[in-house]
Amino acid sequence: MELIGIFKYLYEQLVATGIPQVWVDLISLVASAVIIFGVLALIALFLVWWERKLSADFQQRMGPMLTGWHGLIQTVADAIKLIQKEDITPTKADRPVFFWAPIICFVAAFAVYVTVPFGEGLIVSDLNIGILYIVAITTFTVISLLMAGWGSNNKYALLGGMRSAAQVVSYEVPMIVAILSVIVFVGSLSMVDIVESQALIYQWYIFRMPFGPIAFVIFIIAATAETNRTPFDLPEAEQELVAGFNIEYSGMKFAMFFLAEFINMFTVSAIGATLFLGGWQGPFLPSWVWFLVKTFGLVFVFMWFRWTYPRLRVDQLMEFSWKFLLPLAFANLILAGWMKYSGWFNW
Amino acid sequence: MTEGLRTEEFQVNMGPHHPSTHGVCRFILTMDGEVIVRAEPVIGYLHRSLEKICENRTYAQCIPVMDRFEYCTSMCCNEVFALAVEKLAGIEVPEYAEYLRVIMMELNRIASHMIWYGTTALDLGAITPFLYSFREREDILDMFEMTCGQRLTYNYIRIGGVSKDIPPEFIPKCKEFLATIDHKIDDYERMLTENPIFMVRNKGVGTLSPEMAIAYGVSGPSLRASGIKYDLRRDDPYSIYNRFKFDIPVCHNGDCYDRYIIRIKEMRESAKIVRQALEQLPNAEVNTGKMVKANFKPAKGEVYSRIENSRGEMGVYIQSTGDTKKPLRVKMRGGSYNQLQVMPELVKGVKIADVVAIMASLDIIMPEVDR
């Protein structure tokens, strides 16, 4: 493991002060965690506001207008409200499980960002297992949802939790296979290597005909399902399950699930931008601006889906994943492997 | 070996406080995983004893009570009661008033179908269509408000006519509405009709065979979606419906998708009727009819009147003794009641998500069931 960019600079500054190595290590760990947390909390707050404004635009409403300029600090006000709320635990709930579920969900959502490159040199640690690490950490979200479903001791919550587990597990497979077809070309799991292999626009993996666009579409569909958004928002289907796994949660614990959901949406968009859209690469503007532009572009696509589509049924969802998406993803992987091997379009 | 792998059945209580039960309907669902084994509707959460209340009021006082019978289409509720009493007492309604009644009822039908369109989309997880359809419904409610001062419970169609004439700004507003409505319905269709997710959720789901529909007394759009061309506006014309040209849309599969198509088409047909009514509206004499007084006593006898409501056949049976100002017996019939009864048959073996879709497509609302 190594530190990169600004994190490396901070690390060197700490070493220069001459304090013992143990403290340097610990302080740099905590500092990078705090920086990432701060940036992401801001992004999450912004995303909540943006989603509300976008949905308002799609529905010919105004959305929040009163708190701040065009309701910009509405989310802050909502967060403060949620913190003040009473934290209710149902009497018959499995208390420790109920307590830990939102925390695990929240932490897992943030832990991914250890290896997400926000820009050239703006990465906490360029793990050589980069993308694999991200995929591994996201599985904790599933466990937290199952814990929430179980711990609430509520039938709707249980159904919601089980649905989400079944859904995320089934969509993880085509998603990983779609990611793999890019990995085959890069020859490395490191996020920085992935970005650096697409320096020019025709090298972006979305433009590598014919496997790139297919992998991208599979990735976007699977990512929508992974983040439990419409048309795959079954775990939270209001009309069927009232609210799903988070039905018994209130106050800060609910806010944690809520924010984690938006962070997860940003995560999959960031991965999509990194894998298929060239990450931070782009002319003129600073690298982090390009990264944010691409990521927010994908976030917009997810929001667009949400305010346009109805919801699928749970068995249709499973069928779509296993009978259509997965075979397609495998065929695409073989195609990508063949393209790499034969050197076709291998620029 | 496989015998040991049976999963356990469990019960889920859906409603009365559930976001998609259209009022306060309650289902006790016995489920095997996500599949419904049995469904048992529990009704009565919205019971207000309307029939008994009517029996303790004079005939004129019953009209506002009828408003609450099926509050999505209060105009039609007013009409069905007024029609019954007019039949019983042999009251003639002036032509002008009849036209106003038809305009109001058809506008109300469109508004009711708009509620259905929005909530159906909502029940299937699409939120945006709801706000689109409620935007146009708002226009209709504005027209009602300028006419009778109310937006939901109108008390407009009275025994013997209508309560007052339309204001002068009504006709331009209505014409403007009719000019854009087809385009707006196109918008609605663009959002759902060809949407693959919407189609896969609705096609082949909750198929109601014509035999079963007749056996359960299902009426209205849900019956026509099963392939039976039966519409009281054509088959038992009341008011002046025989003067208008309109199609009765029929589909043949009887699934949720067909019930959707039927209602979308009906909105267009209703707009057609309103257009014709506005053209034919006699300008020469403005006669909104003579209201009955509080001491009005119809002759001894019994009467049943029925009209085509947006949710099926709506009927009122009145029995009068001839010597009191109050009806002896009032019985109401609402289409939703029969459609709720057929629900347990339709939901057997489907997923819990389909229960919501089927209920939305049958357009059940609870005040009409519980009365």
Add this chain to the structure above:
Amino acid sequence: MFGVEVSQLFFYLLSFIIIVSAIYVVSLRNIFHCALFLVLCLFSVAGIYILLEAEFLAAVQVLIYVGAVSILMIFAIMLTSRLANKKIMQSNDNVTVAIFVCAGFLLTSLGSFGYTVWKVVDSPLPENNTLTIGKLLMTDYVLPFEVVSIVLLAAMIGAIVLARREKI
């Protein structure tokens, strides 16, 4: 990246978590809690792998044991409500037999640890061990790799056949 002290601190912390959670897995009476502690235990093992600079193994450990095996277990527990509500017995009548088996296992493993001559390589670890593992799997060990995948495929088909309701 880190100094020796911090690595050691993490090692002891992780070992402690592994031992405690492993004890909880076999001693708690609520089976859902047992499963969650198993998740914690397996995750901490992944942490140990990270300390040993075997990142690929760590990620796979999390992906397979936490992401697949544990979720499957939790799923099974949640689906069988009879199992979920009952407090389970963590000991039974076969204590004597179990003691003998455990003692035998302990002796054998201690013996094999003691007698094995561990190869210690002085040269630094390969920079990118993921690449190396991948190359080895596709060259030297391709036969075992494929055999394992066929075994897994057979197991998968077997599970599907067993779970089918209607007889074939």
